[in-house]
Amino acid sequence: MEILERIAVALQRGDEQQVGSLVAEALGAGLAAGEVLQRGLVAGMDVVGEQFRVREIFLPDVLLAARAMYAGLGLLEPRLASEGVPRRGKVVLGTVKGDLHDIGKNLVGILLKGAGFEVIDLGHDVSPEAFVDAALREGAPLIGLSALLTTTMPRMREVVELLKQRGLAGRVRTIVGGAPVSDAFAREIGADDYACDAARAVERVKALLGAA
Amino acid sequence: MDSLLARLSRGERLVGDGAWGTQLMLRGLPAGQPPEWFALERPEVIEEVARLYLEAGADLVTTDTFGGSSFRLKLHGLDGERGRINRQAVEAVRRAVAGRALVSASVGPSGQLLEPFGDTPAGAVEAAFEEQIAVLAEAGADVLCIETMSDLGEATLALRAARRAAPALPVIATMTFERTPRGFFTVMGTGAEQAAAALAAAGADVVGSNCGTGIGDMVEVARAMTRLGGPPVAIQPNAGLPETREGEVVYHETPESMASRVAELLEIGVTIVGGCCGTTPEHTRAIRGAVDAWRGSRG
Numbered sequence: 001m002e003i004l005e006r007i008a009v010a011l012q013r014g015d016e017q018q019v020g021s022l023v024a025e026a027l028g029a030g031l032a033a034g035e036v037l038q039r040g041l042v043a044g045m046d047v048v049g050e051q052f053r054v055r056e057i058f059l060p061d062v063l064l065a066a067r068a069m070y071a072g073l074g075l076l077e078p079r080l081a082s083e084g085v086p087r088r089g090k091v092v093l094g095t096v097k098g099d100l101h102d103i104g105k106n107l108v109g110i111l112l113k114g115a116g117f118e119v120i121d122l123g124h125d126v127s128p129e130a131f132v133d134a135a136l137r138e139g140a141p142l143i144g145l146s147a148l149l150t151t152t153m154p155r156m157r158e159v160v161e162l163l164k165q166r167g168l169a170g171r172v173r174t175i176v177g178g179a180p181v182s183d184a185f186a187r188e189i190g191a192d193d194y195a196c197d198a199a200r201a202v203e204r205v206k207a208l209l210g211a212a
Numbered sequence: 213m214d215s216l217l218a219r220l221s222r223g224e225r226l227v228g229d230g231a232w233g234t235q236l237m238l239r240g241l242p243a244g245q246p247p248e249w250f251a252l253e254r255p256e257v258i259e260e261v262a263r264l265y266l267e268a269g270a271d272l273v274t275t276d277t278f279g280g281s282s283f284r285l286k287l288h289g290l291d292g293e294r295g296r297i298n299r300q301a302v303e304a305v306r307r308a309v310a311g312r313a314l315v316s317a318s319v320g321p322s323g324q325l326l327e328p329f330g331d332t333p334a335g336a337v338e339a340a341f342e343e344q345i346a347v348l349a350e351a352g353a354d355v356l357c358i359e360t361m362s363d364l365g366e367a368t369l370a371l372r373a374a375r376r377a378a379p380a381l382p383v384i385a386t387m388t389f390e391r392t393p394r395g396f397f398t399v400m401g402t403g404a405e406q407a408a409a410a411l412a413a414a415g416a417d418v419v420g421s422n423c424g425t426g427i428g429d430m431v432e433v434a435r436a437m438t439r440l441g442g443p444p445v446a447i448q449p450n451a452g453l454p455e456t457r458e459g460e461v462v463y464h465e466t467p468e469s470m471a472s473r474v475a476e477l478l479e480i481g482v483t484i485v486g487g488c489c490g491t492t493p494e495h496t497r498a499i500r501g502a503v504d505a506w507r508g509s510r511g
Contacts, residue, residue, distance in 0.1 A: 055392035058401030059362075063329040098244050100287045103325065150454065151237060180454045 003029070004039040007072065011044030012051075014064025020071040033079035037116060041072050045114025053199035059107070066110040073113065087118045089209040090140040094122035094131060095178075096155035101148035104178060107198040108144060115202045117209075128158040135172045142208055144201065145191070147178040156181070157189040164190075173208060177201055213311050216272075216355050216382045217417060220444050220483055225503050228272045228316070228448055228486020229265035230496045236261065236276065246279050246288050251301035258301060262308035268493040269500030272486065273313045274357060275301040277348060278320035281340045283332075287323075295347055302351035316384070317353035319344060319370055320360050334369055341373035349378035358385040359422050359448075360488075362398040364410055371414040384446050384484070385416035388424035389433055396433050404436035412442045420446035423488040426453060426465055427473045434480045444483035451490035463490025467498035474502035 003026045010018035019041075026036045048065040051057045080087070091112055095105045102124040109119045120138050122130060131143050143163075147153045156176050163169050173192040176185070186194035193208055195201035219226065236247045239257050250257050262273050280298045285291045298317075305315050322340060324332035345356060356374050361367035367385055374383045387407050389396035396404040404421065411419040419442065421433045427449040437445050452465030470487070477485055485503060487495045 055390075055394070055397060058397065059399045060329045060401060063325070101323070150234075151241075182455060184455070 003031070004036065004043070007036065007040030008044035008047070011041060011065055011068045011072070012047055014061065014068050016064075016068045016071045019068040020075065023072040023075045027075065027079065032085075033076045033083050034085035036072075037076050037080065037085070041069050041076070042114060042116045045069055045111060049111045049114065049199040049202060053197060059103075062107065062110065066114070069110070069114055088116040089142070089205075090118040090120065090138055091142045091144055091205060091209075092120045092122065092131060092134045092138060092140045093144040093146075094126035095124035095146045095148070096152050096159070097125055097127045098155060099147050099149050099152035100124050101178075102146075104148060104198070105144075105146035108146065108177065108195075108201045111198050111202045112144075112205060115206065117205065128155070128162045131159050132162050132166060132168065132172070135168075141172060142205065143172060143174050144205070145174060145176045147176075147181060150180045153178070153180055153185065156191065160190045175201065175204055175208065213314070216314055219271075220418070225478055225482075225507065226271040226484045227269055227496065227500050227503055228446065228484050229268075229270040229274050230487035230491030230493065231451075231489050232261065232274060232276050232278075234490065235264070235492070244288075246284070246290070247276050248279050248285065248290065248297050248301070249288075251276055251280075251297045251304065252290070252293055255300050255304040258304035259308040262305045264493040265496055266309050266313050268496035270486070270496050271313055272316040272355065272357075272484070273305050273309050275305050275315065275317045275348070275353065277301045277344070278318045278359070279323075280348075281319070281322055281344045283322040283324055283337070283340050284320070294344070298344055298347040299351040302348055302353050306352050314354040315352065316355045316357045317345075317348035319348070319356060319358045319374075321362065321366060326363060326365055334365065337366060338369040338373050341370045342377045345370075345374050346377040349381055353378075353381065356381050356383045358383060358416075361385070361387045362402075363400045364398070364402040364407060367407075367411060368414045371411070371416055375415050382417040383415065384418040384420065385411045385414075386420040386422040386446055386448065387411070389421055390424055391429055396429070396436060404433050405439050408437040408442055408445070409440055416443060418444045418446050418484065420448070420482075420484070422446075422448035422486075423450055426450055427470050427477075431473060431476050431480070434477055434482050438481045445481065446484035446486070447477055447482050448484075448486040448488045449491075450488045451492075451495060454490065465490070467492075467495045470495055471498035471502040474499055475506045478503065478506050 007022045175193040176191045177195045195204045358370045430449040451463035
């Protein structure tokens with residue numbers, strides 16, 4: 001089995017050490033960091049995301065795979081910068097103000113990173129201003145908003161409104177998700193997109209950022 | 213009033229109450245505060261909601277302590293008040309039901325991912341549960357209700373904490389499942405049948421499921437959880453799945469449609485039927501009616 005495939009398989013198993021040593025080995029053998037990222041880590045996380053979506057595997061498996069992915073990503077990141085590899089796009093991510101849940105949002109972040117996106121994770125309890133400021137500062141064209149509570153869901157609308165007020169509608173787009181959130185709700189508040197789960201979020205982000 | 217276990221051993225089927233969070237929000241929960249804030253600042257509102265559920269026919273009335281562990285309260289800066297919050301929540305429900313229903317003290321998840329998947333040590337979570345449960349028991353809870361668990365490991369820690377902090381209290385332990393192509397599992401990967409056996413082995417007097425889904429799916433969850441025999445089963449579904457209308461979240465399952473499935477649950481052998489998110493005292497009243505009708509039909 002070629003080394004990139006072995007990286008993908010080790011990642012799916014959640015074998016942090018193996019992923020780290022294989023990534024180091026691949027780089028040592030002269031493979032480009034961009035290729036190790038795409039055909040090793042991203043390929044592995046693709047499988048993990050899909051298996052989680054259909055619940056062939058569960059959250060613990062995804063978290064272990066993510067840990068393995070980070071082990072590889074840590075080694076790749078300095079090289080990616082020096083090789084000038086263009087990343088797939090930048091996404092600002094966070095759970096809205098008043099909402100302290102972040103497991104779902106973290107999962108989206110893991111899978112987005114696993115798909116090769118740059119993720120600016122603002123954490124939980126994030127104000128509309130903080131979302132918009134971060135998107136401007138980072139030059140991110142997309143904000144991902146999570147809410148787990150019916151009481152905090154309306155905060156999503158405030159982010160969409162603030163983007164409009166600042167004349168950023170269209171330039172910075174929004175995608176929303178979380179247990180109580182629906183497609184209809186997304187349309188109603190004027191969000192650009194909605195994803196019902198983390199794997200779907202990756203698909204929608206790819207579509208939104210034109211990075212198929 | 214007789215204890216939970218005495219009533220269940222007589223073959224009684226009991227009615228649990230419905231959602232608390234939404235009832236408290238209707239009564240003016242300040243933005244950014246958790247529902248547990250009411251226990252601290254406005255226990256009379258808790259009495260009011262508890263009375264509504266009592267009058268609707270609930271045999272068990274839940275305390276507003278789901279997020280009463282130090283892990284949850286810390287997030288809201290209320291950690292320093294955790295003793296008062298848990299004590300006053302139990303006392304308020306006790307005053308309201310005045311012996312006409314069992315006081316079921318809610319214990320929800322810590323919200324943390326435990327090691328090795330997250331960074332929270334099991335010991336810290338168990339200690340937090342033990343501390344909360346000791347207060348709930350001392351304040352006069354009749355039953356402990358460990359609920360909405362996804363992680364069997366965490367549920368087991370809570371059960372162990374309950375045995376140590378409140379060995380005399382009966383414990384209900386319920387988990388939240390979602391439908392998968394291979395049956396019902398928690399997001400952490402515990403199947404409904406496996407959960408029933410494991411919760412019983414960890415010392416739960418009643419096992420079951422709450423939240424996550426509506427009563428239609430819960431009929432299937434109940435089949436899985438009763439398959440191996442084992443302890444009595446409690447089922448507390450949401451009022452369907454949440455939908456939004458004009459930016460407000462609504463649960464569409466009416467009291468009548470929920471009540472129409474109650475007999476199925478009872479036939480399967482479910483012993484406690486109540487409600488979770490989106491259910492109201494009207495749902496409880498309808499469930500009460502269905503349970504009484506079912507009992508009547510059996511002479």
